[in-house]
Amino acid sequence: MPHPFEVGLKGAGGMDWETFSDCSMLHALESGKLTCRRGRVSRDRRNAIRATIRDVFRLGGVG
Numbered sequence: 001m002p003h004p005f006e007v008g009l010k011g012a013g014g015m016d017w018e019t020f021s022d023c024s025m026l027h028a029l030e031s032g033k034l035t036c037r038r039g040r041v042s043r044d045r046r047n048a049i050r051a052t053i054r055d056v057f058r059l060g061g062v063g
Contacts, residue, residue, distance in 0.1 A: 005056050007048045009041065021045075023052040 002008045005024040041049070054060065
């Protein structure tokens with residue numbers, strides 16, 4: 001069961017196992033440094049991640 005700051009990816013999108021996105025930490029990366037793709041995250045899951053980040057960091061009406 002995920003914590004309130006996590007979004008469960010439920011093994012969808014080509015992940016090898018049940019995966020949680022921890023939305024309590026943000027890391028800035030240059031897109032050119034991303035070299036491997038493990039799968040795809042659905043639009044619904046990306047929206048859930050965005051909403052959780054807004055809630056965790058209290059960004060209210062941003063976006």
